[in-house]
Amino acid sequence: xxxxxxxxxxINSPPKRIVIVTHQNPDADAIGSSLGWKIYLQKKGHTATVxxxxxxxxxxxxMPDYEExxxxxxxxxxxxxxKSLLQEADIICCLDFNTLYRIKGLGALxxxxxxxxxxxxxxxxxxxxxxxxFSDTSKAATAQYVLEIINRLGDGQLVDxxxxxxxxxxxxxxxxxxxxxxxxxxxxxxVAELMKTGLNVNYVHRAIFDNNSIGRTRLLGYVLSEKxxxxxxxRTVYMVLSLDDLKCFGxxxxxxxxxxxxxxxxxxxxxxxxxIERRDEIKLSFRSVDEFSVRELANKYFSGGGHxxxxxxxxxxxxNETVERLLSVLPEYQSELLNVEx
Ligand code: 5GP
Ligand code: MN
Numbered sequence: 001x002x003x004x005x006x007x008x009x010x011i012n013s014p015p016k017r018i019v020i021v022t023h024q025n026p027d028a029d030a031i032g033s034s035l036g037w038k039i040y041l042q043k044k045g046h047t048a049t050v051x052x053x054x055x056x057x058x059x060x061x062x063m064p065d066y067e068e069x070x071x072x073x074x075x076x077x078x079x080x081x082x083k084s085l086l087q088e089a090d091i092i093c094c095l096d097f098n099t100l101y102r103i104k105g106l107g108a109l110x111x112x113x114x115x116x117x118x119x120x121x122x123x124x125x126x127x128x129x130x131x132x133x134f135s136d137t138s139k140a141a142t143a144q145y146v147l148e149i150i151n152r153l154g155d156g157q158l159v160d161x162x163x164x165x166x167x168x169x170x171x172x173x174x175x176x177x178x179x180x181x182x183x184x185x186x187x188x189x190x191v192a193e194l195m196k197t198g199l200n201v202n203y204v205h206r207a208i209f210d211n212n213s214i215g216r217t218r219l220l221g222y223v224l225s226e227k228x229x230x231x232x233x234x235r236t237v238y239m240v241l242s243l244d245d246l247k248c249f250g251x252x253x254x255x256x257x258x259x260x261x262x263x264x265x266x267x268x269x270x271x272x273x274x275x276i277e278r279r280d281e282i283k284l285s286f287r288s289v290d291e292f293s294v295r296e297l298a299n300k301y302f303s304g305g306g307h308x309x310x311x312x313x314x315x316x317x318x319x320n321e322t323v324e325r326l327l328s329v330l331p332e333y334q335s336e337l338l339n340v341e342x
Contacts, residue, residue, distance in 0.1 A: 040146075087114075092115045161198050219246075219249040235338065237272050
């Protein structure tokens with residue numbers, strides 16, 4: 001309560017210079033929650049800027065005010081601008097991530113900055129770097145949490161169409177278009193509230209999902225037909241993508257998003273793993289159904305984490321070694337995997 005009263009006073013004492021940061025490889029919830037929160041803060045009389053660690057996928061750039069987002073790692077100027085914005089900020093809001101490691105180069109800058117730090121997030125076990133911590137894993141998306149915080153601040157009437165587009169994008173994608181187990185009654189109530197602004201949900205869905213390049217579509221076909229291995233004894237599929245594969249299809253950032261979910265569409269499969277070779281690491285994506293926690297596996301063996309049914313991780317080994325590592329840890333989880341209901 002004390003935290004809430006102090007936070008209420010902070011938001012209600014404009015003008016403050018506010019910077020919002022979100023995680024590396026920003027997804028629709030990262031960008032959508034950040035932009036929705038930014039537009040709200042501006043309406044409250046603050047100056048607000050969103051900084052992202054690296055470029056965001058092209059299918060998210062339609063969001064209102066995206067053109068004002070500062071992308072840290074583009075060049076020396078954007079790095080210097082990010083640094084000065086963070087140094088001068090009265091308040092730094094950290095959205096949709098739970099540890100400074102997830103914002104890469106921005107982590108050290110946020111750590112050093114003297115502004116008041118606010119965390120708004122829905123991942124488990126946040127690091128303790130923030131002064132105000134709004135961390136709730138029962139929220140399906142950070143965007144849902146942002147909407148609830150705005151309402152709790154008594155400002156529900158400020159939610160307008162541009163904010164609704166951003167927040168809906170985050171909720172829609174983090175619930176897998178309202179399919180995942182995190183789709184609660186509160187999620188639908190939040191969406192109903194957003195729709196009252198005149199939001200066209202079909203437009204947002206198309207902007208995000210029906211906007212693929214031919215390269216991305218062919219990459220998906222290639223992965224599913226050539227690079228997917230089924231391990232029935234573990235009810236698991238894994239897919240592997242090398243740098244050469246990505247180059248061959250002219251892949252852009254974001255082109256591999258969502259591919260991992262196709263693994264779970266297979267009959268009797270309860271875990272899907274995608275391994276992608278990047279310049280400096282192998283990035284892993286894990287998806288599971290029901291009670292099987294990929295978060296634990298990702299955390300224990302792949303320096304990662306996330307949610308119970310959707311997690312990420314990384315290795316600095318080769319692609320082959322990473323596959324071997326996965327295969328070597330699967331026996332530990334076999335009985336759990338065989339017991340999952342599907
Ligand atoms: P994705 O597979 O889409 O990259 O990530 C799935 C989920 O896991 C996302 O919610 C993301 O925030 C989280 N995640 C991905 N990579 C990591 C990681 O290295 N550490 C932690 N803690 N979470 C991650
Ligand atoms: Mn999220």
